[in-house]
Structures are given as structure tokens and as C-alpha cells.
Amino acid sequence: GAVVSQHPSRVICKSGTSVKIECRSLDFQATTMFWYRQFPKQSLMLMATSNEGSKATYEQGVEKDKFLINHASLTLSTLTVTSAHPEDSSFYICSASGQTGYEQYFGPGTRLTVT
Amino acid sequence: AQSVTQLGSHVSVSEGALVLLRCNYSSSVPPYLFWYVQYPNQGLQLLLKYTTGATLVKGINGFEAEFKKSETSFHLTKPSAHMSDAAEYFCAVTGPSGTYKYIFGTGTRLKVLA
Numbered sequence: 001g002a003v004v005s006q007h008p009s010r011v012i013c014k015s016g017t018s019v020k021i022e023c024r025s026l027d028f029q030a031t032t033m034f035w036y037r038q039f040p041k042q043s044l045m046l047m048a049t050s051n052e053g054s055k056a057t058y059e060q061g062v063e064k065d066k067f068l069i070n071h072a073s074l075t076l077s078t079l080t081v082t083s084a085h086p087e088d089s090s091f092y093i094c095s096a097s098g099q100t101g102y103e104q105y106f107g108p109g110t111r112l113t114v115t
Numbered sequence: 116a117q118s119v120t121q122l123g124s125h126v127s128v129s130e131g132a133l134v135l136l137r138c139n140y141s142s143s144v145p146p147y148l149f150w151y152v153q154y155p156n157q158g159l160q161l162l163l164k165y166t167t168g169a170t171l172v173k174g175i176n177g178f179e180a181e182f183k184k185s186e187t188s189f190h191l192t193k194p195s196a197h198m199s200d201a202a203e204y205f206c207a208v209t210g211p212s213g214t215y216k217y218i219f220g221t222g223t224r225l226k227v228l229a
Binding site: 004006032034041042043044046049057091093095097101102103104106107108109111 | 151166209214
């Protein structure tokens, strides 16, 4: 149980375009979803927290207009990187928490490369 | 405020030797503590967690950790390292503070020598 999927696993896009990453909880209802960014050989950096039907709460320093988060249902959250640039290239990981509230279940990650 | 410190960004052990990865935390609320393992280009896999109750926690793949409140530590151990244990390990803390945001340590890369 408690499986989280992400799609796509890898994406390459051209500079200036937008790319959407999906995060789904497959077998539970996710009241809260989290989006992280991970640079090579570094830890996870929390970008934002979203609750179903509410606006996402962004961490300090994260551009909300660049990283659009939509948590439209209890099983789906999306992260859209708008007008992507090479510096946005990174590994993006989502997680979801359910009934326990405190435990997060992590997706397998999405490798974004902007050329 | 919460924080996590992982001492040693790189740890090398011989196959069959004891694995000890250190994690110290600070928290103003009762901490919930986690250890995760990450293999290259993959997400995080939960090894074990402490919330309440027994302070010695056993996890998957032979790992265990002990919550020591007096030392604010949650070190991860495994009696005998296996080559497949080579990976990145992250300690994380959260607690009953509303959103349950995780605070991650900087990670420890474990290398297992043949």
C-alpha cells in the first residue's frame, strides 16, 4: 500500500517551453502533497506544500509563478515548470501524506533536463 | 524549529563490517524520525521510522536505529554491510506542527568495499 507514482520519469524540453509533472497517489487519498527538488549529490529541498482544493504554500525563495502547483483531487497533484531554463534542470520528487498525516510516501522522481 | 545534522557526508565500510550512520536532530515538538535510502536516479525508500513507543526501531534490510532523547540522536546501524547497501541515506525529522513538513539531513553516501 501507499504507492505514489510520477509521470514522466524523464523529460527533456527546450528552453522557454513549459513542462508538466504529475504525481499520483495510487491506493490512498492524499490530503497533502509535497514537491521537492534535488540537485546532484545534495539533499531534498522542499519547494511547496499543497492541500487538495487549496492554493499551494511555497517555501521561501521558490517562485510561485514559475513553479505552478495544482492539487485538483485527493489523488493527483501537478507541478508545471513554466518558461523552463537550463538552471531548472533537476530531479523533482513528490510525496503524499494520507490518514496518518505525518508520514510521507515518496514518488520515484522526475529527471528534468532543459536544453 | 527543527533541524537535522548527519555527520559524515561519505562513509566507507568493508563488506561484512558494521554500518553506523549518524543523525542528530533538534526539535521543539516531540520528534518523528525517519531514515530513507536513495539509489541513483530513484526516489526515497523508507528504511524505518520512530514516532512513539519503543526506542529501538527495526527496519528493512537488517537496519535498525535507536532514538536517544538525551543525546538527541537517531543513528542508523546494520551489523554486517552488504554490497547492495551502497547508496545515499537521509535522516529526516518532523513532528506534530501542522503541516508535518520534513526536515532532511544533508545525506550520507555509504560505500561498501569488497
